[in-house]
Amino acid sequence: MTAAITPALALAVPGLGALLVGLTGRWPKLRETVTLVTALATFAVVASLAPGVLQGERPAVDLVEEVPGIRLALVVEPLGMIYALIASFLWIFNSIYSFGYLRANREHKQTRYYTCFAVAIASALGIAFSANLFTLFLFYEALTFSTFPLVAHKETPEAIRAGRIYLGILVFTSTCLMLLAIIWTYAVTGTVDFREGGILEGKVTPAVAAVLLVLFVLGTGKAAVMPLHFWLPAAMVAPTPVSALLHAVAVVKAGVFIVLKIAVFTVGVDFISRERLGDALCWLAGGTVIVASLVALTKDNLKARLAYSTVSQLSYIVLAAVMGSRLGIVGGSLHIAMHAFGKITLFFCAGAIYTAHHLTEVSDMRGIGRVMPVTTACFLVGALSVIGLPPLGGAWSKWFLGLAALEADRIALLGVFLVSSLLNVAYLLPIAIRGFIDEPTHAVLRGGVQEAPLACVLPIVVTAAGCLVLFVYPELVFQFSNQILR
Template sequence: MSAPNMLIDAAIFTPLIAVVGILAFARMPNLREAVSILAGLALLLINIELYNSFNEGQSLTRHWVDIVPGLSLSFRIDALGMLFSLVASVLWPVTTLYAIGYMRGHKEDNQTRFYVCFAVAIAAVMAIAYAENLFTLFVFYEVLSLCTYPLVTHAGTEKAKQGGRIYLGILMGTSVAFFLPAIIVTWLVAGTLDFQAGGVFPEQTGIALLSVLLVLYVFGVAKAAVMPFHRWLPAAMVAPTPVSALLHAVAVVKAGVFSLVKILVFIFGLDTLQQIPATDYLLYLAGAGVVLASLVALRQDNLKARLAYSTVSQLGYITVGALLAVESGVVGSAMHIATHAVGKITLFFCAGAILVASHKSNISEMAGLGRRMPITMIAFFIASLSIIGLPPTAGTWSKWWLLTATLETDQLVLMAVLLLSSLLNIAYLLPIPLRAFFPSEPQTDGPIAIKEAPTASLIALCITAGACILLFFFPNPLFELVSQIFTEGSQ
């Protein structure tokens, strides 16, 4: 086995090795958190090395164990998986840095458990990203649900437990009711669960069966938060803000949309998707979800709740792009996985910073806050522009490709939906920093001392806000990677 192939094992096991160090230094917070950050940096270096090997055209595979003939736990690196793993491994150490400031500043209990579950979640993400087949992806998709449950219920309150029940109930329920049956039928019909360019179904497969399977997969991968199976996401906002950042940017929702895009492109194939009548119905359902979630976000006064419904809407963009069943749509979806990640994690970082520094969680209480927390609110403004899709921020490019795909497929209604949603993004995001810097009523409480969040958290949100701008001016590495999704070498 070659050294690059062994790095796949290293990517999956590095976070698990970190768990041992975190537990060993449970009573020494500085060392415990140093282990987390160092493991995150080590994982990033491993994935950069895998990225370099992938770009050199090497075939990177790793076989663990055969379950039955033709069904195995095995891994293979392709362009889409490489993108997802890089996003997660870049954001893990940054989120850990942020969590140090937040968890200490907010005096959270059970911090060791938090870092342990976080590391296990990242290991599951690596396995999902590099899964060679649907069976492997499903196994670690479920592991991710289970290991993030203690993070959602971290506070231990009745409200947190209720949120956790909704979270796990919807995610596990849809997996058992929809996702697993779809996988079994796929295995019986196609004889394989390996991801393949062009899909796996034989030409003679009935359109009615393919329609049913498509519906089962779209609703079964509930981590993608397609309405009406989205309620787990707002319910999970009872978790500490670093967990919200993990859910929305690094792990759970990105695992959902990644899995959905992977299934649509490499289990069905774009040509097959175009022939399935259910594709259009699901497209319009996803489009309706984009607008409805934006409208719900507009009505939320709690900042984290507004950002949660914003995420439901933005995930709809990724689903729409993949269901358009053209290469430009998939490119836009893949790019949006990355650009939404850096934008939304910044917004959640800012929400947590505001809570720790000013103890405010409702938007109606944040007028004039820019005088106290200028760095945080500037970062919030930058990330808002990225979510909206305005220059000079990263979201501009992914939304451009998604709009291009709607034009290419003559889906003018969906193009209008995406444009309307961007206008709603403006309506529910930009007033927050504008009111923070330019309150409608004069502030009469005299000179205000600047009181930002703890330094570690502030550094983290500045890094991710900077990434929103950096990816606008230097999008080529991202674009070149996602463009390889359809080249023979990436399959």
């Protein structure tokens, strides 16, 4: 009985936290304590679900009957578990990092910031545990709207314009493409539930299924498949902890998580593989991987470079979903976790560099390693993980993705992965290496060692360490990945 309401509790805790943060806004210390406690509690609740899920339990909660035949319902399954664990775990460190970052940069309206953050996490968990497309769409939109105030946080005309692009693209794609696909699915199958093996097979022709898959994938604007990616670089005006959340954890991972979930539970992996439904999307996502990497090379702004890197990495997971391979689902779900740890480290580093020395351009960061050795070392670790080199977590997911490409008989995709990894090396490694080797060119880097505040450095070290841990203990994630398809 108690276990049955836990998924709802996982949403309720951050929801309640948001309320408390709003009420304690007048006392910053108390507000931050509440945020941290909420984050810890949320992770504890989510983590408490994990052992049961591994043993094959699928705790489900029926919240309310929306309309006749469609219920707002939650269910916990391994894929959602991975995403929920990552999001709630990294929220803890993102919160600590936020305390340091927002204080050091004297940001305004911090109460709104923490409130929206908590709501966003609640929405992300809602997406993770949604039992049908209806519930999923509800939380997807909630995530979009709750993160708008975070993107437009600075309230400068530039920030508001970026916020409009962010909201415009995400709502446009979700409404005009994803919702259309959901209602279409409902119209032809009479259900919106997630079922193992998918619900479309036998109900629609392969051609319609392929169209639906395209609508679903492009409609998930958060997955940032080109040409619908440009909200992501635009949203870069947000404070860095937000970028870390947006571009590494909750938002973009929500996108690719949904793509995986729909591939597994709505369309069905076997259906995709047999009828090769994902051919068009393989081209699109494969192109995104390469093109976004090339664009990242040209960016001098560190956050912009990381944003394009994210666009590229997200399409790995989209490829994993649409190439029609069971191994791909394993690799894709692993990559959600591995990339999250790597990329959040990189964003944290970018924010730390900004906080300590107000540098944003890569060309100004030569010699940064002498001034911020810890940060730069962690940057190196994060970069290596994203590239996919041992002994870091990213190696495992790329390994499985490569195997999946072979299993799906798509050698070209293997090439895409390899070329993209080389490009990753080209745009990420020089930052760290030059940081250590080159003489500082920028005036502010001439002083002695000066790291960002401890609240910023600590999370960086933890997430960087996470990349290492995930290499040594990949089963932390793998045991879930392995159970997605039974």
